[in-house]
Amino acid sequence: MSPVYWLVWGVVVAFALSAVSGLVWAIQHGQMERFAAGARSIFDAEEPVGTVTDGFPRREGRSGP
Amino acid sequence: MSTTSMVVEQSEAAQPELVARAEIDRSCRVPVLLFAGSAVFWLVAGSLMALVAAIKMHTPGFLTEWEFLTFGRVRPVHLNMTIFGWASMAGIATLLWLQARLARACLPFGNLLIAGGVVWNVALTAGLVEISIGHGTSVEWIEIPLFWALVFAAVFAVVMAASLTMFGRRKVAHVYVSQWYLFGAVLWFPFLYLTANLLIHGGFTAGTTAAATNWWFAHNVLGLWLTPIGLATIYYLIPKVIGAPIHSYHLSLLGFWSLALFYNWAGTHHLIGGPLPAWLVTVGIVGSVMMFVPVVTVGINHHMTMVGHFRRLKDSPTLRFVVFGGMSYTVVSVQGSLTSLRSINEVNHFTHYTIAHAHLGVYAFFSMVMFGALYYMLPRLTGREWGSARLIKLHFWAAALGIALYWGPLTIGGWVQGLQMNNPDLPFLQVVAGTIPYLWGRTAAGVLMTVGHCVFGLLLLQMLRGGGHAQNPARSQAATGGEVKA
Structure with a gap:
């Protein structure tokens, strides 16, 4: 079999291993805990949960929310 | 000092997040606008080339006077304009802005990224000229010659460095799910791109090995580049x-x-029936079927998040495009997994069904999400609102109806074409003639989508020329360096 197959699949396996390494890092560094807080991490005091942050221009050329 | 400026100063004192976010948006402004503006330019140009190619499918004599407008050149020019011009540049713009927002860190290497954006445009233009004058490589999705591909790879390296630097400087300990997807895109795709180009154009592959490398790469343009950026944006x-x-x-x-574990194995399902080792193709099929797991989780999550909020689709341009894109992701992925099965593939292979499927992924999913992202990002970066709600709605409906008209009939037509091609009693020319009505439908759909893209380009031009009204303070502040113009 051509060595190219092995090279391609070597890179494929390397990608998979990089994913596994990332998963191990995530578990070791507490990224798989406190999911509720994680889901809310994109909100802050300026744009809290419950704030709608996009809208059509109200009239032609006017700003939305 | 204007009244608005005083109000902003008070709000700044009370809301440090506002100041920090404005600072982050300001650091992104020029590089992101450069990539986004270039993307929209290539979108319009790529749409026009698509129209020429689509017309040639049912009217072969159309524009045959010039060699550079023959189908064999127009079609790869369209593909490269839309993948490396529109999709990749819009993706990089969104990736940089999202990573900065999520890491709550300013975008580093601003000048280098601006230079990268310019170089990317030059390399793409040169690559397109090479294809147009007959110097393309004829390897699908890698038609641009190696030299220019290496230039793209260098810009990818800058984007990767900027993204990883922001990740390293992040002020939030938690890594949000979108950051994981962005992390995957910037880590995997540049290596994939470089490896595939070097293997195919560097003389290391030929025949079936080149085909295996080619489709491993081509499928992963969607799987490891566009999909992670699209899903990060949706999330x-x-x-x-x-x-x-x-x-x-x-x-x-x-x-x-x-x-992360399954997608990169899927590419060889494109070679079902080809002269490759059976296990190589089977691995691709297994990877494709395993993709049901992430697709179902994403589909359930997006839908259930929207439950109770669907009325917002009426009010938000971003939401309209992004939700349309999210739903399309589920459809295209389920279709893709099923299509990888040998029993189905023996019908749809080498038909227009596959073309419809590819456009469902790159357009109905990824491009619609990018439209939504640009509608959200650009007012925050320029400090100006979009000029017309009516034009935004026109863009949405032209794009949505356009891709629906493209995908539906071409999928049906392609399936019928496949069944007929498997019937040895039918002459091949009769099968080809049977596809012509569907190809006219494809052109009509292309016209609709192109109208939408021109409208989008017009809206962007209007915004960049300062035609829109000033946005709310948070957006204006980012665009004006802290001074809010009343």
Whole structure:
């Protein structure tokens, strides 16, 4: 079999291993805990949960929310 | 000092997040606008080339006077304009802005990224000229010659460095699910791109090995580049726009990690029936079927997050495009997994069904999400609102109806074509003639989508020329360096 197959699949396996390494890092560094807080991490005091942050221009050329 | 400026100063004192966010947006402004503006230019240009190619499918004598407008050149020019011009540049713009927002860190290497954006445009233009004058490589999705591909790879390296630097400087300990997807895109795709180009154009592959490398790469343009950026955007924008966290964070992470493990194996399903080792193709089929796991998790999550908020689709341009894109992701992925099965593939292979499927992925999913992202990002970067709600709605409906008209009939037509091609009693020319009505439908759909893209380009031009009204203080501040113009 051509060595190219092995090279391609070597890179494929390397990608998979990089994913596994990332998963191990995530578990070791507490990224798989406190999911509720994680889901809310994109909100802050300026744009809290419950704030709608996009809208059509109200009239032609006017700003939305 | 204007009244507005005083109000902003007071709000700044009370809201440090506002100041920090404005600072982050300001650091992104020029590089992101350069990539986004270039993307829209290539979108319009790529659409026009698509129209020429589409017309040639049912009217072969159309524009045959010049060699550079023959189908064999127009079609790859369209593909490269839309993948490396529109999709990749819009993706990089969104990736940089999203990573900065999520890491709450300013975008580093601003000048280098601006230079990268210019170089990317030059390399793409040169690559397109090479294809147009007959110097293309004829390897699908890698038609641009190696030299220019290496230039793209260098710009990818800058984007990767900027993204990883922001990740390293992040001020939030938690890595949000979108960041994982962005992390995957910037880590995997540049290596994939470089490896595939070097293997195919460097003389290391030929025949079936080149085909295996080619389709491993081509499928992963969607799988490891466009899909992670698209899903990262959806996971950020849907919750941000409606003001509600995603339905299940557990599912979102399961979705990412299962995509990370399965997607990159899927590419060889394009070679079912080809002269490759059976195990090589079977691995691709298994990877494709395993993709049901991330697709179902993402589909459930997006839908359940939107439950109770669907009325917002009426009010938010971003949400309309992004939700359309999210739903299309589920459809295209389920279709893709099923299509990888040998029993189905023996019908749809080498037909227009595959073309419809590819456009469902790159357009109905990825491009619609990018439209939504640009509608959200650009007012925050320029400090100006979009000029016309009517034009935005026209863009949405032209794009949505256009891709629906493209995908539906071409899928049916392609399936019929496949069944007929498998019937040895039918002459091949009769099968070809049977596809012509569907190809006219494809052209009509292309006209609709092109109208939408021209409208989008017009809206962007209007915004960049300062035609829109000033946005709210948070957006204006980012654009004007802290001085809010009343």
